Amino acid sequence: MTFCDPLISLFTETSKTMHFANRLQALEKNVFADMDKAKSQAISNGKTIIDLSLGSSDLAADPEALNAIASSLEDHTTHGYLLHYGTLEFRETVAQWYHQRFGVEVNPHTEVLTLIGSQEGTAHLPLALLDPGDFALLLDPGYPSHAGGVYLAGGQIYPMPLLAKNDFLPVFADVPSQVLEQAKMIVLSYPHNPTSATASLAFFQEAVAFCQEHGLVLVHDFPYVDIIFEGMAQPPSILQADPTKSLSIEFFTLSKSYNMGGFRIGYAIGNAEIVQALRRVKAVVDFNQYRGILNGAIAALTGDQTTVKKTVTRFQSRRDAFINALNNIGWQVASPQATMYVWAKLPQPWENKSVEFCTELVAATGVAVSPGAGFGKQGEGYVRFALVHDPNILELAVEKIAQFLGRINF
Structure with missing residues (x-):
């Protein structure tokens, strides 16, 4: 049905490329989307993921x-x-x-x-x-x-x-x-x-x-x-x-x-x-x-706020176990007084390479954490750990981190 060919050709020649709003340009860079890709790649390579990158509670709803x-x-x-x-x-x-x-x-x-x-x-x-x-x-x-x-x-x-x-x-x-x-x-x-x-x-x-x-x-x-x-x-x-x-x-x-x-x-x-x-x-x-x-x-x-009390207790026990484990491998980090996160300054030679640290860590060990650069310029040099697993899993994550770092003191 060749009679359609000229129409197809005309449409192709006169059509314009779609244009999206300029405001989207500021939203193009997304470190967390990049980390999702890194996690997916690690899974495809056979790694079991311990995800400490997202602040999504693993505990049951009220x-x-x-x-x-x-x-x-x-x-x-x-x-x-x-x-x-x-x-x-x-x-x-x-x-x-x-x-x-x-x-x-x-x-x-x-x-x-x-x-x-x-x-x-x-x-x-x-x-x-x-x-x-x-x-x-x-x-x-x-x-x-x-x-x-x-x-x-x-x-x-x-x-x-x-x-x-x-x-x-x-x-x-x-x-x-x-x-x-x-x-x-x-x-x-x-x-x-x-x-x-x-x-x-x-x-x-x-x-x-x-x-x-x-x-x-x-x-x-x-x-x-x-x-x-x-x-x-x-x-x-x-x-x-x-x-x-x-x-x-x-x-x-x-x-x-x-x-x-x-x-x-x-x-x-x-x-x-x-x-x-x-x-x-x-x-x-x-x-x-x-x-x-x-x-x-x-x-x-x-209600009686039982869920809140239990949640705080769980996160405090996780904080204590995780900080203790980090300190035991030589990564000295202050114990936070609030939130479900640990904000840790990266050791050398990673101190200004938070994205590289996180992508290489998940590829090598399956442990996923958030690069500080994803939260702003002043976040570079840090990583954020979300305490969204129980102490035994957090301690296992630190063991894997120690292996990645070569068990060096820093």
């Missing part, structure tokens, strides 16, 4: 939450779309939980927003706050989705270095004045991923004063509110430093405390105008998740 979700499945009224008004009971529960925990009153109608995981909120918020070219001040190293949301909004990033000599806290006085003139927001997150550093209420009060002086929205990502170990005081909330909620918003999740990462349930608390702005962005992107998940979250937040 039983009270599971029971509430299971009961909801039999109720057909939970099967439809869930709009904002339908989340009120959950928002009221959040407000009550927060007041009991931190002593700051919260209006569930205007100051709480249900989220599909806190990452959804932190990634969408820049769309509500930034015009193209505006600056966001972010922690370096920091959680990658914080940067991703800024890039999608067309904003610029000023990375605030987190250095060991400063206890991995940013120095606000070091931010250039020309950056502050174009800045609209700052993102903090303590206890911190990846460094596991903690911050005091005095530091947050300094942050609030800095933001008030320069007209910045203060964003605090708070997923590790409960993952704190023996001897460590309760981490403060940013709203304790800004009790009138003059310019702050804080993000929470049930992923870590209640092992509900796969259920994608989180929430924001803060300044009513900021919450409303985020709600407007969210309204054009999604509805809320299944009502049964919110019922499960209500059960978790109002």
Whole structure:
């Protein structure tokens, strides 16, 4: 049927190459995608993977939450779309939980927003706050989705270095004045991923004063509110430093405390105008998740907190076993006071080659860890271990790491 040939030829000659948005260029580099490829290659080469690269809890979800979700499945009224008004009971529960925990009153109608995981909120918020070219001040190293949301909004990033000599806290006085003139927001997150550093209420009060002086929205990502170990005081909330909620918003999740990462349930608390702005962005992107998940979250937040206590105990025992094993092979690492991570400075000759260390380690041993460079420029020279296995597996991982390093002292 040769009569079609001229049409095919014409279509081929006049068709254009697809063009994708320029904003995607900033998202092309993804160290963690590269690590996934390295893990897949190691598996194809016969290695058994011990994956310490992802902060996804291996522990069971909160039983009270599971029971509430299971009961909801039999109720057909939970099967439809869930709009904002339908989340009120959950928002009221959040407000009550927060007041009991931190002593700051919260209006569930205007100051709480249900989220599909806190990452959804932190990634969408820049769309509500930034015009193209505006600056966001972010922690370096920091959680990658914080940067991703800024890039999608067309904003610029000023990375605030987190250095060991400063206890991995940013120095606000070091931010250039020309950056502050174009800045609209700052993102903090303590206890911190990846460094596991903690911050005091005095530091947050300094942050609030800095933001008030320069007209910045203060964003605090708070997923590790409960993952704190023996001897460590309760981490403060940013709203304790800004009790009138003059310019702050804080993000929470049930992923870590209640092992509900796969259920994608989180929430924001803060300044009513900021919450409303985020709600407007969210309204054009999604509805809320299944009502049964919110019922499960209500059960978790109002329950006896047994799951939280057991989770913290498990992670503390893992931390102790892992730090002890590392120290025994000569890799001296400070014991973190919070989070589910160990942030370790690489030994020579790997001290500025975190990606190479991680890709070669998984290829040789099957042990997968996260390169510090994946969290920002200041993360180079470090690796992050996620404590997502029990002590015997963590100790086996350290044995394999020792073999990879040649059992040298460093």
